[in-house]
Amino acid sequence: MSHDAAHAADLDRRYLWHPFTQMRDWLAGEPLVIVSAEGNHLIDAQGRRYLDGVSSLWCNVHGHRHPILDAAVRAQLDRVAHSTMLGLTHPGAAELAARLVPLAPDGLTRVFYSDAGATAVEIALKIAFQACQLRGETTRTRFASLVEAYHGDTIGAIAVGYSETFHRFYRPLLFDVLRLTPPHVFRWRDGMTEDAACAAAIDEARAKLHAHGHELAALIVEPLVQGAAGMWMHPPEYLAALARLAREVGTLLICDEVATGFGRTGTFFACEQAGIAPDLLCVGKGITGGYLPLAATFASEALFATFLAPYEDFVAFFHGHTYTGNPLACAAGLASLDVFEQEKTMTHVQGLARVLGEKLAREIAPLAHVGDVRRCGLMTGIELVRDRATRAPYSPAAKIGHRVCDAVRKHGVILRPLGSVIVLMPPLSLRMDELDLLVSATAQAIREVTQA
């Protein structure tokens, strides 16, 4: 290791605390120090190149050091790096909102910026809740969400996006949420066909929403793909049914497209595939092409209008973050939309997704310990099981996902698992030869680890 990298590793071990990381394991290992990047590759201190197989945690869109994005951020730096949205505005924030609104599902006409997916979700929950209060629907004080939903790590977001593994210590802090079981065939609806599972999940949602709908401020869902749950997919029919049921019982619908937005599922937003338009939409991760922290909550004009009143009524939406609508981040966001147009990114994604599907079927699905391969666009989950016939899972102590991701590094690919699910979520700019490497290296690593 070079001196600089060794020094960084040393300081890291002495001073840092990493997200979602058992630091005992981290401290016992040798950290990989990334010093630069180029296109879809990350480069370590020794100059070794790694394909960024999970888009730097699901956010990179057009690759790293893209000339158009780099130039846009540099140009903004020559104007102003940050000024506030509280009482002032700036061109980047306004232009980005104006360009995003036509891309969003119909009727979402207002953009409230923040700086992370979790904050975008908190904002949606608070807007929904306050709107009900302002409309005099004061009994609508609960939320509904899907089992194993993930909406971020702040307290409100973990209340709606509860995971037993991650959040059990905070349970006494969390508000009570109505849970709907999604049609996840592999674990939850074992033995059912996809159609039967979808019908059963819709029946359950109908019964619960009809019983409790009048108590609900909103139903929140990750459309089509429950990412952090382990890439659980549901068919567009399920999403469409939830949207219909929400309308029936008069509750608002929040779609959390923090992971699925900006092309990841094969359409610009996942909602498009179900032909639905929620009342509130949360985006983050890919909004700046994966360059800088920015998030946004889209709201309908009707919701926006609910908050209009004389100043002294104090019904404004009292919420904000210091870096809300940061100009550098907005410049990256605008440049990212330019790249979507110039590079015809969505056309490329559709071709990529088709070939990815073929390769997964040929190279991954037949492997002895692969229980399930799930994919929507470029979002892929490969669930590893101890026994394919019984679907018996690996014990957590086997750290099967982490071991496969360690092994795939030696083949020049960076991945990050979700338990025993290997996630592939490459940048939309992935080239076909890079796709070959991504799938073949993953297959090789799964074979090495599961046959050892």
Ligand SMILES: *Cc1c(COP(=O)(O)O)cnc(C)c1O
């Ligand atoms: C990542 C994610 C979030 C949280 O975003 P952060 O920027 O990490 O706070 C929220 N919802 C979904 C669906 C996500 O995948």
